Amino acid sequence: MEATTGVMLDGLRQDLMAIHAGDPLPALGEGVACAYCEMRGLCRRDDWEGAAP
Secondary structure (H helix, E strand, O other), X not given: OHXXXXXXXXXXXXXXXXXXXXXXXXXXXXXXXXXXXXXHHHHOHHHOOOOOO
8 A cells, every 4th residue: 555655646746746847747538538538628638639539
């Protein structure tokens, strides 16, 4: 459990540093999940160049 927590915290730290730097973050969904995901408005997947639904 401690190892999993460490991995999660490292990932969160990297994401927050990327946000602070102004880097775009990828959506967590992949493939067909994006076709029915209710969070499409948050990640704006439809606005990405070359993104497949």
